[in-house]
Amino acid sequence: MSLExxxxxxxGLKVTLPRVKIYQILEKAGEGDHFSxxxxxxxxxxxxxxxxxxxxYRVLTQFxxxxxxxxxxxxxxxxxxxxxxxxxxxHIVCIKCGRVREFVDQQLIDRQYQIAKDLGxxxxxxxxxxxxxxxxxCSAK
Amino acid sequence: MSLExxxxxxxGLKVTLPRVKIYQILEKAGEGDHFSxxxxxxxxxxxxxxxxxxxxYRVLTQFxxxxxxxxxxxxxxxxxxxxxxxxxxxHIVCIKCGRVREFVDQQLIDRQYQIAKDLGxxxxxxxxxxxxxxxxxCSAK
DNA sequence: AATGCTAATTAGAAACTTTCGCATCTGTAA
DNA sequence: TTACAGATGCGAAAGTTTCTAATTAGCATT
Numbered sequence: 001m002s003l004e005x006x007x008x009x010x011x012g013l014k015v016t017l018p019r020v021k022i023y024q025i026l027e028k029a030g031e032g033d034h035f036s037x038x039x040x041x042x043x044x045x046x047x048x049x050x051x052x053x054x055x056x057y058r059v060l061t062q063f064x065x066x067x068x069x070x071x072x073x074x075x076x077x078x079x080x081x082x083x084x085x086x087x088x089x090x091h092i093v094c095i096k097c098g099r100v101r102e103f104v105d106q107q108l109i110d111r112q113y114q115i116a117k118d119l120g121x122x123x124x125x126x127x128x129x130x131x132x133x134x135x136x137x138c139s140a141k
Numbered sequence: 142m143s144l145e146x147x148x149x150x151x152x153g154l155k156v157t158l159p160r161v162k163i164y165q166i167l168e169k170a171g172e173g174d175h176f177s178x179x180x181x182x183x184x185x186x187x188x189x190x191x192x193x194x195x196x197x198y199r200v201l202t203q204f205x206x207x208x209x210x211x212x213x214x215x216x217x218x219x220x221x222x223x224x225x226x227x228x229x230x231x232h233i234v235c236i237k238c239g240r241v242r243e244f245v246d247q248q249l250i251d252r253q254y255q256i257a258k259d260l261g262x263x264x265x266x267x268x269x270x271x272x273x274x275x276x277x278x279c280s281a282k
Numbered sequence: 283a284a285t286g287c288t289a290a291t292t293a294g295a296a297a298c299t300t301t302c303g304c305a306t307c308t309g310t311a312a
Numbered sequence: 313t314t315a316c317a318g319a320t321g322c323g324a325a326a327g328t329t330t331c332t333a334a335t336t337a338g339c340a341t342t
Binding site: 092094095101103105107108111112115116119120121122123124125126127128129130131132133134135 | 214233235242244246248249252253256257260261262263264265266267268269270271272273274275276
């Protein structure tokens with residue numbers, strides 16, 4: 001049994017073709033890469049998999065609920081998804097070109113835990129997004 | 142001349158009825174309150190101001206551009222707005238009792254701007270939420 | 283292998299937020 | 313007061329996400 005199948009079963013999801021294909025796409029993308037539902041839909045079309053857009057959304061939501069992927073919301077009212085990763089990281093989003101970039105800054109993370117501790121909290125989850133304009137590239141479509 | 146009018150003029154915007162009304166709503170809300178465009182539209186209806194939803198969006202975008210308000214991107218693909226506050230703050234949320242607490246930590250904020258700068262970004266907006274369990278109170282419903 | 287039950291998928295339409303186009307109206311400066 | 317740039321309102325359009333109803337596929341059991 002393939003790795004994807006194990007992951008899906010472990011998450012309590014039946015192993016179906018759309019789920020496997022979508023999981024593979026996310027997997028191949030690797031860490032730091034983010035896809036919108038539309039991106040994934042187009043990729044599926046390209047490889048000849050006839051999966052509906054609604055299914056892509058549903059499967060991604062199921063993956064999110066199961067903790068397999070993380071959903072990120074940003075400008076323009078659409079979301080991007082990435083395979084849940086073990087390493088804590090944060091995101092910086094270019095509001096012009098839409099690119100999402102990950103970064104890890106231990107000092108920043110440590111400080112957050114320290115603040116929470118000082119306020120009498122135990123952190124279970126964090127969300128940090130920086131929105132801005134990236135200087136290079138960003139051919140402002 | 143009223144305070145709102147001065148603010149609008151200072152921002153280079155004509156003083157029109159919709160703009161004044163929308164500004165007043167945001168002002169009355171105070172800090173920490175967040176309104177969606179739809180919320181504001183409904184409030185305008187309630188007080189009998191016949192302002193179109195499109196205008197609400199346009200005005201909010203202008204206010205944002207002028208630096209009068211801050212836009213936050215929330216779940217479900219919609220945005221909320223709050224009057225730009227002089228002080229940047231972040232939020233810590235108790236996942237048990239739902240309490241939201243604001244905090245300000247300059248070191249944390251500075252570090253974020255530094256990271257963005259290092260990555261070639263100019264920050265226009267930030268969102269930091271810490272989720273956790275608060276030790277005291279927290280009458281875990 | 284075939285069956286039946288359950289759950290998942292599909293396509294299209296609906297829902298929802300946000301933006302656009304254009305005729306009309308308003309605020310502002312002369 | 314007048315003229316004009318710019319703002320507004322309305323409806324339609326655009327774009328993302330969700331819903332519905334009918335169909336199909338997965339899977340445990342024969």
